[in-house]
Amino acid sequence: MKVILAKDYADMSNIAADIIEDVIKAKPSCTIGLATGSSPVGMYQELSRRCREENLDFSKIHTINLDEYVGLEPNHDQSYRHFMDENFFNHINIDKSNTFVAKGVGDPEKNLKEFNDILDKNEIEIQVLGIGPDGHLGFNEPGDVLYDKAHQEHLDESTISANARFFKNREDVPKYAFTMGMGDIMRAKRLLLLIGGNKAEAATKLLMTNTLDPHCPATFIRMHRNATVIIEQSLADVIGYKG
Ligand code: F6R
Numbered sequence: 001m002k003v004i005l006a007k008d009y010a011d012m013s014n015i016a017a018d019i020i021e022d023v024i025k026a027k028p029s030c031t032i033g034l035a036t037g038s039s040p041v042g043m044y045q046e047l048s049r050r051c052r053e054e055n056l057d058f059s060k061i062h063t064i065n066l067d068e069y070v071g072l073e074p075n076h077d078q079s080y081r082h083f084m085d086e087n088f089f090n091h092i093n094i095d096k097s098n099t100f101v102a103k104g105v106g107d108p109e110k111n112l113k114e115f116n117d118i119l120d121k122n123e124i125e126i127q128v129l130g131i132g133p134d135g136h137l138g139f140n141e142p143g144d145v146l147y148d149k150a151h152q153e154h155l156d157e158s159t160i161s162a163n164a165r166f167f168k169n170r171e172d173v174p175k176y177a178f179t180m181g182m183g184d185i186m187r188a189k190r191l192l193l194l195i196g197g198n199k200a201e202a203a204t205k206l207l208m209t210n211t212l213d214p215h216c217p218a219t220f221i222r223m224h225r226n227a228t229v230i231i232e233q234s235l236a237d238v239i240g241y242k243g
Pocket of ligand 1: 034035036037038039040066067129130131132133136137138139197
């Protein structure tokens, strides 16, 4: 696992954008795994700028998102489909029919089959990840067991609290989500994890221990042969990580 210390959020976003740009230039028609949340927003803005001003070309790129809330229509302002359109896809020259975010509404079994079929048929060149305060990856919540493939998760109270900032009331936060499984994430050829903010507990378990702990799913990243973690210096200081 390669760890890069970033000066701040902007630096982390630039370094991450450099990595994604290199992947796109090396393989202009590859499939990229994407995440929502605050961690990759700066990277999406920087990649959008490079598309606009430097002709970084997304026209043949395919994407698959990590997860989607169960029960939210794609046009709901807190759905992950909406998030991706607003924060990224509307600002780059991607063909939206090449972007996949699991459907949050309709027959759950059908939606999961569609999600798993897409994952089975496509090799993810690089998977972008954020980390939950509880150590989740995608919405693979801590527990005694982790799941291989795409499935429905019951969100932890700490995840609901963390995501409540985007909703009017805490009660409006969906309790369930569809997510890639840990196996799906580990099968990506490369992982790119962005860590900043209030993730001290999870970052400590990932960077300062030697355990693979299903109660902190992010620790499994250590098993991946081509994983890059970018951590903001301020968080590294809090947990005492020196590199
Ligand atoms: C988002 C996702 C989540 C987030 C994580 C961190 O698609 O799968 O695992 O990456 O909850 O969220 P932020 O970046 O908002 O701190």
